[in-house]
Each structure stands twice: as C-alpha cells, then as structure tokens.
Amino acid sequence: MRSLIRGAQEASPKSGARRDLRVDFFRGIALFCIFIDHVPGNWLGLLTLRNIALCDATEAFVLLAGYAAGLAYGATLDRRGFTFTAASLLRRVGTLYVAHIFLLVVFTAQVGFSAAALDTTAYLDELHLDVFAEQPYQALLQALLLRFQPAFLDILPLYIVLLLLLIPASPLLRHPAVLLGLSGAGYLVVRLLDLNLPGWTGGGWFFNPLAWQLLFFAGCALGYVPRAAGRRGTPPAVPFHPLLAAAAGLVLVVGAAAMLIAYADADSFAGLPENVALVLADVDKTGLHPFRLVSILALAYLLGHLVPFDAGWVRSRVAAPFVLMGQHGLPVFCTGIFLSFLGRLALEQAEGWLMQLAVNLAGLAVLVGVGAIAAWYRLREQAPVQRPAADALPDVAPSSTTPVQ
Amino acid sequence: MSWLRRLLLLGVLLVPVGATAAGPPACGAPMELLDPGAPLPTVARAVTAGALRILVVGSASVLGPGTSGQAAGWPARLQALILARRPGLKLELRVRGARGATATDTAGMLREELARKPADLVLWQTGTVEAARGLEVDEMVEALHGGLDQLKAAGAGAVLIDPQFSRFLRANANVDAYREALRLVAAAHGVPLFRRYEVMRHWAETDTIDLERAPRNARTAVTDRLNDCLAQAIAMLLRAAVAEARAATP
Numbered sequence: 281m282r283s284l285i286r287g288a289q290e291a292s293p294k295s296g297a298r299r300d301l302r303v304d305f306f307r308g309i310a311l312f313c314i315f316i317d318h319v320p321g322n323w324l325g326l327l328t329l330r331n332i333a334l335c336d337a338t339e340a341f342v343l344l345a346g347y348a349a350g351l352a353y354g355a356t357l358d359r360r361g362f363t364f365t366a367a368s369l370l371r372r373v374g375t376l377y378v379a380h381i382f383l384l385v386v387f388t389a390q391v392g393f394s395a396a397a398l399d400t401t402a403y404l405d406e407l408h409l410d411v412f413a414e415q416p417y418q419a420l421l422q423a424l425l426l427r428f429q430p431a432f433l434d435i436l437p438l439y440i441v442l443l444l445l446l447i448p449a450s451p452l453l454r455h456p457a458v459l460l461g462l463s464g465a466g467y468l469v470v471r472l473l474d475l476n477l478p479g480w481t482g483g484g485w486f487f488n489p490l491a492w493q494l495l496f497f498a499g500c501a502l503g504y505v506p507r508a509a510g511r512r513g514t515p516p517a518v519p520f521h522p523l524l525a526a527a528a529g530l531v532l533v534v535g536a537a538a539m540l541i542a543y544a545d546a547d548s549f550a551g552l553p554e555n556v557a558l559v560l561a562d563v564d565k566t567g568l569h570p571f572r573l574v575s576i577l578a579l580a581y582l583l584g585h586l587v588p589f590d591a592g593w594v595r596s597r598v599a600a601p602f603v604l605m606g607q608h609g610l611p612v613f614c615t616g617i618f619l620s621f622l623g624r625l626a627l628e629q630a631e632g633w634l635m636q637l638a639v640n641l642a643g644l645a646v647l648v649g650v651g652a653i654a655a656w657y658r659l660r661e662q663a664p665v666q667r668p669a670a671d672a673l674p675d676v677a678p679s680s681t682t683p684v685q
Numbered sequence: 686m687s688w689l690r691r692l693l694l695l696g697v698l699l700v701p702v703g704a705t706a707a708g709p710p711a712c713g714a715p716m717e718l719l720d721p722g723a724p725l726p727t728v729a730r731a732v733t734a735g736a737l738r739i740l741v742v743g744s745a746s747v748l749g750p751g752t753s754g755q756a757a758g759w760p761a762r763l764q765a766l767i768l769a770r771r772p773g774l775k776l777e778l779r780v781r782g783a784r785g786a787t788a789t790d791t792a793g794m795l796r797e798e799l800a801r802k803p804a805d806l807v808l809w810q811t812g813t814v815e816a817a818r819g820l821e822v823d824e825m826v827e828a829l830h831g832g833l834d835q836l837k838a839a840g841a842g843a844v845l846i847d848p849q850f851s852r853f854l855r856a857n858a859n860v861d862a863y864r865e866a867l868r869l870v871a872a873a874h875g876v877p878l879f880r881r882y883e884v885m886r887h888w889a890e891t892d893t894i895d896l897e898r899a900p901r902n903a904r905t906a907v908t909d910r911l912n913d914c915l916a917q918a919i920a921m922l923l924r925a926a927v928a929e930a931r932a933a934t935p
Binding site for chain 2: 391395402403405431483557558561562564565567628
C-alpha cells in the first residue's frame with residue numbers, strides 16, 4: 281500500500297520540494313470523521329473532534345482543502361499563468377457540481393424510501409423532510425440552484441463556492457498579506473451585517489461560504505509554495521513561538537473544558553461565574569463563529585509543530601491508509617458521503633454493536649480502497665506507455681473528457 | 686446539591702404515579718432523563734395556592750396526531766394525571782399548536798396566548814420542524830431566547846420539549862445539531878428540558894414502545910400508549926422540579 285503513496289520516499293525530481301505527508305494524513309483522518317459524523321447514531325461519533333473542541337472535522341476539511349488548493353493551483357499559476365489556472369479551477373468546480381447533484385439524487389431516493397416506510401400519522405412534522413413529495417419540480421429547481429441543500433449535503437456546495445472565489449483571488453496567492461487582509465475584512469463585514477447566500481426554505485446556507493472563505497484562504501496561504509529562482513522554496517509555515525504555542529494550548533483547553541461542562545448535567549452550570557451555556561448557545565457553525573475559527577487554527581498550529589515534518593510514523597503502515605485517503609480527497613469525500621447514506625439505512629434497520637462494527641469497518645475499507653484505486657490509476661497514467669511499433673493510432677488530443685495533466 | 690436532587694427525585698419516583706398506572710413509573714424511562722436540572726418555583730406556588738394554569742405550545746405532536754382522539758393526546762393525559770393526584774386543584778390546560786410551526790411561529794402563539802390570559806407554566810415543544818426542514822439553528826436559538834426572556838418577565842415557568850425520536854428523523858435530518866442547541870438554551874435560561882428524544886429512543890430500543898415497528902392495525906393503540914407514557918414522564922419531571930423548588934424555599 282505504501283508504494284502507492286505520493287512523496288513517501290524522496291524529494292520530487294521536478295521541484296526539489298517534498299510533499300508534506302502530515303497534511304495528507306490529517307486530511308485522511310478528517311475525511312473518515314466526516315463519514316462518521318454523517319451517520320447519526322454511530323457510536324464512533326462520540327470520539328470525534330466535535331465532542332472535545334469548539335470545531336470539528338468540517339473546519340479541518342476546509343482548512344486542508346485550502347492548503348491543497350494553494351499548493352496545487354499556486355503551482356499551476358506559477359507555471360502556466362492565470363488563464364490556465366482559472367480554467368482548471370472551473371473544471372474542478374464542474375466536477376464538484378456534478379458530484380453534488382448525483383449525491384442529491386441518492387439522498388432523495390433514500391428519504392423517499394424511508395418516508396414510505398414511515399406510514400404513521402404520529403410523525404406529521406417529520407414528513408416535511410420529504411420535500412420532493414410535496415413540491416417535486418420546485419425542489420429540483422432549487423436544488424440545481426444550490427438554494428435547497430438537504431441535511432448532510434451542505435459541504436460540497438460550500439466547497440464549490442470557495443473554489444469559485446479562488447478564481448479571482450488566485451493572483452493574490454503571491455501576496456498572502458493582501459489575500460488574508462481582504463479575506464479577513466470580508467469575514468468581519470459578513471458577520472457584522474449577518475450576510476449569507478439565500479436558501480430556499482428561508483434563512484441562508486447551513487455553511488455560509490462568505491464567512492468560511494477566511495478559513496479556506498488561510499489554508500491557501502499556508503499551502504502556496506513560492507517559486508524562488510526556478511526552484512520551489514519551502515512553504516511559509518508560521519514559525520514556532522512559545523507564547524503563541526501557549527496561547528494555542530490555552531484556547532484548546534478552554535474549548536475542551538467548555539464542551540465537557542456542557543455535556544455534564546445541567547447542575548454544573550449553576551456553579552459557574554459566567555453563563556457558559558449562554559455563550560456556547562451562541563457559537564454558530566453557519567457563520568464560522570470566531571471561537572470555532574480560532575480553535576481550528578490553534579489545533580493546526582500545535583499539530584504542525586508537535587508532529588515533525590519527517591516523523592517516522594506518518595510513513596508507517598498504520599498511517600498509510602489515511603495518507604492515501606488524504607491524497608485523493610475528492611473521490612474519497614464523495615464516496616464517504618455516499619457511504620454515509622448506506623450507513624444510515626443500515627443503522628435504521630438494526631443498531632446493535634454488530635451493525636455498528638460492520639458499518640464502520642466497511643466504511644473505512646471502502647474509503648481506503650477508493651484512495652488506493654485513485655492512486656494506482658494516477659501512477660499508471662503517469663507511467664511511460666510502451667507502444668508496439670505497429671501502433672499507428674494518432675495521439676489522443678486533450679479535450680474536456682481526456683485530461684491533459 | 687446534586688445528591689439532594691437525586692434523593693428528591695428518587696423519593697418522587699417511588700410514589701406510584703396514579704391509581705390506574707401499572708408497571709414501572711413513567712413506563713420505565715431512565716431516571717436521569719427525567720431530572721429537571723432546574724426548579725419550577727412558579728408551579729410550586731400555583732399548586733400551593735390551589736390553581737394551576739398550563740399552556741402547551743408546539744408543532745403537530747402537541748395535538749396528539751395518530752391517537753384515538755383529543756383525550757388520548759399527551760396534553761390531555763397530563764391533565765388527567767395531575768388531577769388524579771390532586772383532585773382539589775383548579776387546573777386549566779390550553780394547547781396551541783400547528784403542523785409545521787417553527788420556534789418563531791410558536792413564540793408568536795405564546796405571545797398571543799399570554800396576552801389573552803397569563804399562565805404559570807408553559808410547555809414549549811420545538812425543534813422538529815427546524816430539523817426536518819434544515820432551517821438555521823441560529824434562528825431557532827434567537828426565537829427561544831426571546832420567548833424565554835418574555836416568559837420570565839411575565840412570571841411564568843417554562844419547560845422545553847425536544848423533538849420526538851424516530852429512526853426516520855435520525856437517519857435523514859441533522860437532528861443532533863438542533864437537540865444540542867436546545868440543551869444549551871435550556872441550560873442558559875435555567876429552565877428544565879424534557880428530553881423526549883432520548884426517552885422515546887430508550888422506549889424504542891427496549892421494545893417498550895416502538896411506533897415505527899408497530900403493526901399497522903396496532904398503531905392507534907401504540908400511539909395512545911406513547912402519549913400516555915409521555916404524559917407520565919412529563920408529570921414525573923414536573924413533580925421533581927416542584928419538589929426542588931420547595932426544597933430551595935422552606
């Protein structure tokens with residue numbers, strides 16, 4: 281399996297830079313956690329980040345997606361220029377959009393299936409879930425416009441808008457201070473004025489892209505590797521400083537304490553000087569509340585300095601499945617969302633420990649399998665093709681269906 | 686303070702619910718799920734004074750859909766249970782609800798009803814419609830903040846009630862996000878939360894009451910039993926909250 285991992289052995293011959301496998305590893309973990317958290321009633325859900333921190337796998341995913349985008353599209357920008365970068369971003373957005381619509385169709389089929397089984401008048405309000413039964417054409421139109429996003433299908437639309445925003449912002453990758461300044465100002469304006477993209481059912485998107493862009497662009501700035509004299513240099517990681525590390529640790533400890541107190545029985549609230557519950561109740565995920573933003577940045581900062589760049593375990597057999605998943609984020613993410621539908625259907629039928637085990641093991645196995653297939657395909661695609669001399673077929677011209685890269 | 690609360694609750698649990706009730710109290714709902722976590726002094730005072738006005742607001746489930754009739758819905762059953770325990774009490778129970786009502790809608794109903802006539806206790810069921818439609822959690826939280834502040838100013842006690850459990854809702858909606866918000870709002874305002882979702886999930890998992898798996902011809906009977914058991918559980922929570930209030934003010 282480890283032979284499929286990109287950058288596991290030596291520095292890339294082209295650029296001289298080594299791939300940061302830590303990023304791939306943590307991205308893989310985040311992808312698996314997104315699968316887990318998308319299966320309500322999954323016992324493993326009690327062990328994921330959202331229980332002990334003010335942020336969860338979504339924040340980690342967006343930050344690392346930004347990192348990957350900064351790395352990949354930053355390199356494209358330096359090698360091929362703006363127009364080509366914009367075009368490849370658009371192509372990526374197209375892929376994501378089609379993937380989202382496919383998942384939407386699967387979700388709708390699942391809700392329809394479950395709603396037919398829920399033949400009881402005692403659940404009148406719950407049947408509102410089945411919007412396609414009530415207003416099929418309107419629901420379809422709104423879904424295509426991304427204004428209707430069913431539960432658990434709200435991350436891809438966010439990702440689509442973030443990549444669209446990156447098109448005009450990509451030249452600013454070379455000027456991270458300007459990029460983050462504009463992005464931060466946008467975040468403040470959006471939060472202060474309570475702006476959001478409109479949703480169909482009233483209110484806005486579950487994940488407001490106009491606020492979440494700050495986390496994404498922070499990832500982009502971390503991932504972009506400037507080219508120095510033809511050779512790519514090292515990424516501008518935030519340097520270690522004891523005070524900053526202490527502050528980050530404090531943020532995480534306070535966040536964990538707040539979450540754990542909130543989980544204890546309500547009696548504990550009475551003993552607190554300030555009303556922790558009132559504060560916690562107002563920490564919104566939609567607009568990426570500053571607490572959530574600071575928590576994920578603190579976590580990333582500490583992990584980035586605690587785990588050394590060439591830590592042995594990141595290259596070990598145990599970490600390999602997650603590194604593979606992280607290196608092929610898009611297919612693994614989409615498969616994870618698809619599998620979570622199956623997992624929910626399975627847990628709807630039986631919720632014992634045997635089913636729990638089956639759902640999680642099968643989920644992990646399939647996700648790793650998807651990562652492995654994607655890696656294998658990529659290796660084969662890049663390997664020089666040995667042609668028989670008699671082969672007179674013309675080369676395939678690059679087109680929208682046959683990728684150039 | 687916590688051990689005292691548990692002791693009080695235990696005392697309450699050991700007393701039989703009503704003359705007609707058979708089997709374990711509150712249909713075997715786990716005791717810790719019926720811990721109110723906050724006292725209800727307004728209810729304690731009203732009961733001592735001999736007259737209690739309860740207002741129930743919420744979405745479809747407060748109207749007892751699927752039962753054999755209005756009298757079998759949980760609000761009517763709750764009224765009957767309280768009166769069976771306290772025959773002399775002047776009890777008045779009003780129900781306002783509508784299918785598809787959000788927290789913003791029910792907060793509006795609350796204002797209208799309270800303007801017509803005050804209440805000592807409001808049972809506010811919410812979260813189901815928000816979860817089913819995927820509405821903004823924030824909006825629900827804002828509506829609850831506003832409504833609970835108003836109730837406090839009006840001198841009425843409140844109990845929040847979270848969504849009904851169903852495997853359907855769990856599988857198809859992000860219901861945990863809304864339940865979590867309800868829990869935090871209840872804690873922030875110091876009002877009890879009736880964890881209907883957890884209680885019903887316990888009943889479903891222990892095969893006590895499992896509406897989703899009940900055979901078609903038994904559904905009305907099972908829905909009646911569900912509503913009766915919910916009323917018993919709420920009555921237990923209310924009594925524990927009243928006992929706490931009495932213990933706090935001798």
